[in-house]
Amino acid sequence: MCEIELPNGKKKLVTSCNYPIREPIKVQTHSDTVNNHRKVLAEMYLGRWPNVQIVQDIAKKCGVTESRFASELTDTNPNACILCGRCVRACKEFPLEQILDFAGRGIKRHMTMPFGGVDEHCVECRSCEYVCPTGAIQITEDRNHPYDAIMIRDAGMKINAEMATLDDKENRMRQVGTANIVDVMDQYDLLPCHNYKFGSLPDAKKIYCDVFRDNFLTQGACDGCWLGCSMACSKAADGFLLKTGPYKGHRVTVDGPEYETAAGSANMGCFDPEFVLEFNFYCDTYGIDTISMSTTRAFVMECFENGIITKKETGGLDLHFGNGDAVLEILHQAARGEGFGVEVGQGIKYLKEKWIKELGADPQFLNDIGMEVKGLEYSEYVTKESLAQQGGYAMAIKGPQHDEAWLIFMDMVNNQLPTFEDKAEGLHYFPMWRTWFALQGL
Ligand code: SF4
Ligand code: SF4
CATH class of the missing domain: 3.30.70 (Alpha-Beta Plaits)
Structure with a gap:
């Protein structure tokens, strides 16, 4: 029914839905030729599917109430497939x-x-x-x-x-998943680098989302969320070769990376995408949260760089920012229940108290660089200019975790919360919305 007539006296009928437009053209949508042709088509449809409501409606619009084309193909099912596509x-x-x-x-x-x-x-x-x-x-x-x-x-x-019309041009969640935010956060000075000291570093480009998409990601994976979600933002890298740990030499599937895992790596100064995937795999395999893991290690690294702890405390590990091998070794130690990894696995609150008490560290300095609230490590955002996100961290019962407090994008990227009133309103509805979200299992 989408026939149109082309201009310039060609009198040619084409189907408008799949006719390629290469330059501006004028078309006839209701010429005599078009109307007569539609009438015949409507009659043919009515002959084949006489009881389908939409066929009856279209035929009526074309002035057709009966068909000459009834045949052995006639299907009287009112819910018949009319092959519309x-x-x-x-x-x-x-x-x-x-x-x-x-x-x-x-x-x-x-x-x-x-x-x-x-x-x-x-x-x-x-x-x-x-x-x-x-x-x-x-x-x-x-x-x-x-x-x-x-x-x-x-x-x-x-x-x-x-999703179908906008995502490829905007967030690209279907292509790269939440890792697309690495680029955004870096460009807006919000990507935590070196234990939240910087919001952006030139090396961050090495872990931009396209690096993962072009070199590692092989599939969308179901993360146990809503089946059939057209965003399908969960990604996975098949055949990734592990270089450390109990599965060294194995090729594995890595579920990720999500934004927080890649950004957490930046927080530890590790900008090697292969490190991000290895860290991602072993945190998942050991059942360890990548956010707490990254933020705690970033804190430990800053303590190491400032002489609060030395190789004596770390068991010989050099924990300068960027030493991915040492980070992975601590991770494996924590999983095995051995060495410095066990201590680091207790989290920032524990480490601050211990090092103040046992090493005489400056409490003010450790509280300044130890990014935890209520005993939980911060998520991977530089929040110092975002009152809305910080308010969310303070109000969420579990502490500075982004689930119930993810206002940083609205506040700092889209500038949708410019006034105190806007931020307060965001803090009112956003946690409720996210709680509803979780309750629905979404
Ligand atoms: S082609 Fe598909 S959408 Fe169209 S009538 Fe048949 S089943 Fe329905
Ligand atoms: S995936 Fe969705 S659209 Fe495709 S056949 Fe299944 S239900 Fe229909």
Whole structure:
């Protein structure tokens, strides 16, 4: 029904939805030729699918109430597939799956999953069901087990459309995941480098998101969040060769890196992307949080650089910023329950108290450089100019963790909270929204 007539007396009918426009053109959408052609098509549709509501509606618009084309192909099912192709496009553009397509030719043409079976890669996002104009697709399973699947589906379609049209130009979450924020934070002087001393360093470009995308990332991975989410921001690197630890020499799949892991590496002065992935893998494998791990080690490194601790305390390890081998060794020690790693594994609050008491360290200095509140290490952002993010850290029960307090982007990047009132309002609704988010299992 999308026929149009081309200009310049060509009298040529084309389908507007897939006609390539190479220069500005004028088209006829309701010429006599177009209208007559649509009428015939409407009659053919009505002949084949006489009881499908949308076919009846279109035919009526074209002034057609009866068809001369009834045949053995006539399908009286009111929910018959009319081969419009909307589901094929939705599956390709929203969940990026390409599971649905047409098969067969001529009168045998039909919409199907590969080889006519049920494809296990279908994530039950319901996009195809939503866009189908006839009700031919009805999804009966939903592995997300939502309370109201249709409500969630309908609300999600707006986000799906935004992801499909905007993400590649803006956040690129579908390409690189949350690691895209490394670039943004570095450019806005918010990327923690060398234990939050700097918000940006030239070396940070070595761990920009494109480095991971172009050299390591091989797949989107499901992180146990909402199946069928069209953002699909979780990424993974297959076949990564480990250089240290109990799996040295093995090729493994690394789930990540997320922004916080890459930024935490910058905080330790480690700008080698292979270090980021190795650190990421072993933290995951040992069940250790990359944020607390990075922030604590960044603190320990600054203490080492300032002579608070020496190789005597570290068991011979040189802990200057950037020594990734030493960071990994402490990580393995912590997992094995040995050496300096065990001590560092207790976290910043413990280390501050111990080194003030046992080494006579200056409490003021350690409190200045030991980035923890309520016993929890800071997330990976330079927050000193963001009152909103700091307020969030103070108000969150668990301490300075970004889940309930992630206002830094609105505050410092988008400048959406310019006044005290705006920041206060952000601190009012954002934690509630994130708590709701978590309660829904999203
Ligand atoms: S439910 Fe989603 S993934 Fe499955 S076929 Fe439909 S659009 Fe594709
Ligand atoms: S199943 Fe629905 S959306 Fe897909 S081609 Fe058929 S009518 Fe169109």
